[in-house]
Amino acid sequence: MRVYISIDMEGVAGIVHGDQTRRGAAEFGLACELMTHEANAAALGAFDAGASAVLVNDSHGDMRNLVFDLLDPRVELLTGSLKPYSMAQGLHDERFDLAMFVGYHGGAGTQDAILDHTYRGNVVHGIRVGGRVLNEAGLNALVAGERGTPVGLVTGDASTCAQCRELLGDIVTVEVKRAVGRASARSLHPVRARELIRAGARQAVDERARMQPFVLDSRALEVDVLTTAIADAVAIVPGVVRTGPRTVAYAARDLDDLFRALMTIVRLGGTVI
Numbered sequence: 001m002r003v004y005i006s007i008d009m010e011g012v013a014g015i016v017h018g019d020q021t022r023r024g025a026a027e028f029g030l031a032c033e034l035m036t037h038e039a040n041a042a043a044l045g046a047f048d049a050g051a052s053a054v055l056v057n058d059s060h061g062d063m064r065n066l067v068f069d070l071l072d073p074r075v076e077l078l079t080g081s082l083k084p085y086s087m088a089q090g091l092h093d094e095r096f097d098l099a100m101f102v103g104y105h106g107g108a109g110t111q112d113a114i115l116d117h118t119y120r121g122n123v124v125h126g127i128r129v130g131g132r133v134l135n136e137a138g139l140n141a142l143v144a145g146e147r148g149t150p151v152g153l154v155t156g157d158a159s160t161c162a163q164c165r166e167l168l169g170d171i172v173t174v175e176v177k178r179a180v181g182r183a184s185a186r187s188l189h190p191v192r193a194r195e196l197i198r199a200g201a202r203q204a205v206d207e208r209a210r211m212q213p214f215v216l217d218s219r220a221l222e223v224d225v226l227t228t229a230i231a232d233a234v235a236i237v238p239g240v241v242r243t244g245p246r247t248v249a250y251a252a253r254d255l256d257d258l259f260r261a262l263m264t265i266v267r268l269g270g271t272v273i
Contacts, residue, residue, distance in 0.1 A: 002053045003046040003205065004096040004149065006087050006140060007039040009060040010105035010115040011156025013176040013193035017183045018115060023062065034190055035060065035103055036067045038176075041194035042102045042153065043075050045201025055096075059087035060103075086119075086263060087136060088143040092256065098208045099144045100153040100201060106160045107135030112179045113159040119262075123269035125226055125246070127262070130218025137164045139262070141214035146255045150211035152204030155197050157185060168214055172207070174200040219252040223265050230269040237264055 009021050012034050020027040043054045057078040058066045064080055071077065083089035091099060106113030108125050118124045118135055127134055129142065137160075141151045153172045154164040161173035174196045177187035188196070204211070224247050225231050235242040239261065243249045248265065252258035 001051050001098075001205070002055070002094075002096045003043075003051045004091060004094075004099045004144070005039060005042050005046075005054060005056045006059045006099070006101050007035060007042075007056060007066070008087070008101075008103045008105065008136070009035045009065065011103040011160055011176070012038050013187050013190050015103075016114055016177075016185050016187070021061065021115070032065045033067055033070065035065055036070045037190065037194055038102050038155065038197055039066060040071050040075070041197040042100050042155070042201040043072050045198040046098075046100070046205050047072065047074060048198070049202045049205035051205060055090055055094075057087065057089055084263070085143060085259060088140040088259075091140065091144045091147065091149060092259070093147075095147050096144070096149045098152045098205060098211065099141070099149050100204065101137050101140065101151060101164075102153070102155045102197065104137050104154055104156040104160055104164070106157070106163055107133065107138075110135070110159055110163060112181075113163075114157050114177065114179050114182065114185055116182060120266050120270055123225055123230055123266055124223060126224040128222040129258070130216050130220050131222075132216065135160075135163060135167070138167045138214070139259075141168055142216060142255065143259060145213035145215045148213050150208070150213045152208055152211045153200050155200065169212060171211065172200045172204040219254060219258050221250040221252055221258050221262060223248050223262070225265075225269055227272070230272045233272045234265045234269050237261070237268065240265065
């Protein structure tokens, strides 16, 4: 049984401010260790429940955050960037029995969610597929679902867990903190958070038979960007159509085409001054 874990940083216990999540900041090293231990807790829970292989995808920032030798030696790690499928790298071309999203955060505009954003906070205000608003968990679950892989576990703050249950259905969620504002929260102690994540991962694997892949029939992509200047830039991409002052659309042929278009929009948008 093969399990996939995508690990982000903003949803990790004790993380509340952007300064903690940026390379070079005083607290960044500690944040990387906290992130690594939560990824490892999920992996240990999967192994407890009988997983034969676990692939962890470092999914934050430059994707070189995890302290590899703090992970269980049975784990394989996807690290570094650029990755064509970013946070979902590996899900697009391999079949896993279950996917887990650890340390995730709410989508852009989510109230009472720590550091809410969708893929790139200085570019994207919202993403829709077939008219349905998707956060990062939803977009990555769509990639997993294309190959029949269900999402079984999401961990993060209370609002993120609620958002993902509403979007992905009856999954296991582990709430490690409750936001007071966008950059303040009441958090569990990291050790307690890891205990709950390990138990949640074990439960998700044990109950995987009831988990359903997340699928959408539509391949119509819409992206709301933060500024008209970003919209000016990304509308140059072949196939991208500007549908509003800060909105662009793309009619994708398939999910691979959709995701590559999305990554192009996000990355090009990030170059606009």
